[in-house]
Amino acid sequence: MIAGFSTTSGRFDWTGFIFAILLAIVIAVPLLVVFTWAFTEVWRYPSVIPQKFGLRFWDQTLSRADVWEALSISLRLSATVTFLSALICLPAAYAFARMKFPGRDLFFLSFLASHAFPKFGLLVAIASIFLQLNLIATFWGVVLIQLVGTLMLMIWIPVAAFQAVDRRMEEAARDVGAGPLRVFWSITLPQAFPTIFAAVLLTFVSTFYETEGAWLIGAPQIRTMPVLMINFINNQVVIQYGAVLSVILWVPSFIALMFARRVIGTGAFAKGFGA
Amino acid sequence: MARLTIDNLRKAFAGTVAVDDFSLDVADGELVCLLGPSGSGKSTVLRMIGGFEQPSSGAIRIDGQDVTRLSPERRPTGMVFQSHALWSHMNVFNNIAFGLKLRRLSRAEIRDKVEHALELVGLAGYGTRQTFQLSGGQQQRVALARSLVLEPKILLLDEPFASLDQHLRERLREEVRDIQQRLGITTLFVTHGQDEALAMADRIVVLRNGQCEQADAPDVVYRNPQTQFVAGFIGQMNFISASVEGGRFLHPDFMLPVNVPDGPAVLAVRPEALDLASAQADQGAIVLRSTDFGSHIMVDLQLRDGTRLKAMTAPDQRWQKRASVHLNVGQFALYRDNHLLTIGQPVGGSEQAPEVEPALSV
Incomplete structure (x- = not known):
């Protein structure tokens, strides 16, 4: 039976x-x-x-200088964007979660706004501004455009994380003698860590794969891996190039996920994503 | 060592007054219970003493030092929260050691103190456990150890046993009382359970709507409730509404000579102060139900005007359902507009409580 x-x-x-x-x-x-x-x-x-x-196509792909350069650019871009995004968003998220200030809700919703319109139209508008600022086809131009895309994720998820931290835990820490900063560092942040880590990871991965912004602002000097892959696919009808690049592209996110599992354990990780 | 003085404390939240003109003096080593229904302001008082709420006005002094405007980390108070609020990312040892580390004690000293605190709450050897591996009662003990290890002048307990089951609660409150006595630590304890207050407190402060209704030793609060609210809140109490005319409390079923001015009044009688005697059919009160609790029998009665009463009788007395009974009132209290008019045995009586005359015989 x-x-x-x-x-x-x-x-x-x-x-x-x-x-x-x-x-x-x-x-x-x-x-x-x-x-x-x-x-x-x-x-x-x-x-x-x-x-x-x-492994013939691997040889051919990996012997190309532009692949290595694109990989290096992609990794540097993703790391920079993620770091800046965390630097800007985490304190903001804490403020949204724990403080009351005028216009709080409106400001909070405004982070949705960048995702509420067709992205390409927004990108073109930004590109025309960047053109005047001489940011087109520069590393920092791409950083800025990709940063905009990460804001919502890096605000909304950590806000939920900070809000979920039990206020009594923080009060208990104050009670035994910890000042506000110490409470944040020793209690609030560790409590919210799994969720915030998930947000950071998502930001890194989504930045790594971001294409439109990188292409519109970065081309032709700044070519990230996904942009390079589109070129490959458009120019040569050799499926293997695309496949090899896909596997290479897949490696960073796989490593990131494995790392995440090691650091925080599957249960907490799933919880971070809202499971 | 530590004396707590609260003067005219007041707290208003966005228009509503949570605590209104509350004053209290707690002597060194005393355990005072703040007792009241939810929303009575008892937790707010405690949180103001701990520094988690700012009073709108009034002063809090510990050993004469004004702490009213000090932040929680600067106050010599230790708080145990209802939800125990253990830090789940630290093990038991680190939970207790956190405050000591902030005080920059040496490693060895911290270890000694934590071990001692764990021993005190009966959890010796539990230091390496994670908090989620502990039962509810053990978690609350860790929370207690976390506060006690810092040797606070005032220990604040905010409904610490509310999330535990009845059996555990009774055991833990004895342990807490025991520890409190041994350390001689001045303690404020918030609860909405009257049995908890009666079992633990040196003094009970009954709060309602942010105001103190009565502050006295448990037996005084029980035997001499100063307001109708206190009478009803602590222990079981029967209330009978009627009016006083010409020195007599007049109820259609029920008459009692009393020495108070005329007007409406509420008679309060404990179930154990009501004696029952058989009556002829259609006279006196009617037995609705009798419940055997082993040590005593609780009889539910109904007067003819619909008022329900409870009477506690000896276990050898059996009362049939729908039987008619006369009531003999022992000690009673009389209230008007929540305030006590008089308290005592029925007047004009000799040693034994006189039988209350049924209205029919008036």
């Missing part, structure tokens, strides 16, 4: 099983295909598995 599968409820959870299968198909199959393509030299139509595996 299927009772053997049961853990607590006594019935096999078919709904969960079907969801798991669907998710696996949606997530795992495309990944599998991309991975396979990245290590393929020959793969013609009727065959289910490639005729010839090999």
